[in-house]
Amino acid sequence: MAVTEQAPSAARRSARPARGSRKAWNPNKRRKSPMLTAVMTLGLIYSLLPLFWLIVNASKTQSNLFSTNGLWFGGHFALFENIKQTLTYSNGEFLHWFGNTLIYVVVGAGGATFLSTVGGYGLAKFDFPGKRGVLAVVLGAVAIPGTVLVVPTFLMFSKMGITNTYWSVIIPSLINPFGLYLMWIFARDAIPKELLEAARVDGAKEWRIFFSISLKLLRPGMITVLLFAVVATWNNYFLPLIMINKPSLYPLTVGLYQWNALSQTAGGTPIFNLVLTGSVLMIVPIMVVFLVMQRYWQSGLAAGSVKQ
């Protein structure tokens, strides 16, 4: 691609002075830079290659994985057999883990989004003493990586007796300072004060204002937070790894890692093909979520970037 762009862009370079004229800038007619194209192409390859590798290798049998070229299809195309085997291996534990992941995501990420929205809205639209303190705490919390808190949380939950339960993963997932901060900023700009005042004059109660008016205006922000939270919870490995010692409660991340460890165990039958196929199956829902929610995601990202 970079090569084909070479000629036209060289021609354009000679036309450079023209750009200095007071012509209106049109983003659709931006000059193509071969350098930029090359860098972006590399970036594209860099991000798509692992995905490509994953899909190629998920189509191979365990023995062909090691005897054929890793970057191209080879031997028998076994993707569908692999999928079937993945879903049925060891009494279908993959589906069980899939269900667990769904529970963690729906309750954890859904709850986190709800709390962030309510909290962010409250912080943006109501004045109360200690608001600056809350801001400091939230900003401070954003700076602390969640991983750092896992072990202390484990020790605390252990005292409370709730490790090895769904709650031990869901409760920490509900706490999302970044989401709260995002919703706070978003709500501040997205909901005109006048609108709320008008609603209050009409006699609407605060909860009704929130659910009937504000929530609709907050939707792009909410979707953004939801996507962040869904991805974070879906991929969360460390938290469930530490909290849960019961294979029946594992999410997919920890379960697949356990399958992978079989290859490093004497007498264990390696099932790399199923680990790979399982990984493919695991990223499909996330891709679907992204594609479906893409338009909200984009408007959410751009929110607040332009002063209206």
Add this chain to the structure above:
Amino acid sequence: MTATTRAARAWRRGAATLAVGALAAVGMTACSSSSSGSASSGSTASSSDIAAALQKKSTITVWAWAPQDKDIVAAFEKKYPNVTVNLVNAGTSTTQYTKLQNAIKAGSGVPDVAQIEYYALPQFAVSGSVQSLDGYGFDSLKSDYASAVGDAITVNGSLDALPQDTGPMALFYNEKIFKQYGLTVPTTWDQYVADAVKLHAANSSEYITSDTGDPGFATSMTWQAGGKPFTVNGATSVTINTADAGTQKWATEWDQMEEKGLLAQTAGWSSQWFTQLGNGQIATLVTGAWMPDNLETSAAAGNGDWRVAPMPTYTAGTAASAENGGSSYAVMKGSSNALVAAGFVQFLATQPGEQILANEGGFPALTSILNSSSFLDQDPAYFGGQKINEVLSSAAASVLGGWSYMPFQVYANSIFPDTVGKAYSNKTDIYAAMQAWYKASAAYGTQQGFTVTTK
């Protein structure tokens, strides 16, 4: 069950596991610094007490990852129908140790029995986290295992676990490649190095073996060279000999290959590694006796090519081996069912349990199985019909005695890449790097409240 090598190699692979390694260290802080006494202060019970307890209704939780344990548990529950064993795979090796440390620290959720590799046992034993098995009538069992295995399960004079599988080291080599390039099967390390030079000179894509710097391998090789760098004296005192003669002997020998780039830089247990084992680009493996099953399942392309020979030595004509990997099973302190837990460990570490392990591809510790004709006569086609267990069983008998690991070996292994691993990637002196590793480990031990004497 996972060998030391695997554990170490596996953990270098992923950042997530790295974090686990670091956590093992965090978890340890409390345990070791607050360790008040040795693990030997346990209750006493006779074998009749255990037998009686096994007849009562009870449930025990066992944390283990060995794949054979499912069938061992089934056999146990069949023999003792009143006992329910809750077998949990809480993770392999370091993953499980992290969880174990966390549970110990939290004071709840500790299983009754845990699978612990030999290299990690001192860490849990010295900190008083495992129940001493002294006084359970198991002392006589020690003579059922090779003496090196007996040493491995005894920490500070207290019997702290019983063995499941072991990994006496041997030389696995690809006979097809040896024939093709006219190599002799080495009996000494000098011959091994000569083969390495000859093979790589003949074909630059061929390597005698792969080694990217692995703590489990390095400690086992030091062991086989007669090294004894670590001495545990009591619960809080360790001596680390940074000028250990065995360490120097191995490092100097291995250096000749490492500095000349004669070792394939393929990460162990990666798909590339198995590919190269299958197609002969890695011509030998010096590793534990649990390897055959893994070769058969993961490097199927090498079917018929591989053979097993005794581990090369430094002096021709004297057999010497070391343990690499292998696991023991310990009763955890605080178990509310210690008698039943001890009964389960005994079942697993003796007859029926060990035989089930052997039947399912594991390499048992029980000498009577290792010397039984049904075990010795196995002639797997993968190894061209060679009776490989004859070689491996005699390796078990030639393991040198007197070795011990550091009581913070799990952490020490996690920092191995910082010193020795770096030397491998820069092709610099291994011995100097090993000394640096010992010193860094000693510094950590001191921080943890151990009295570390370095020589």
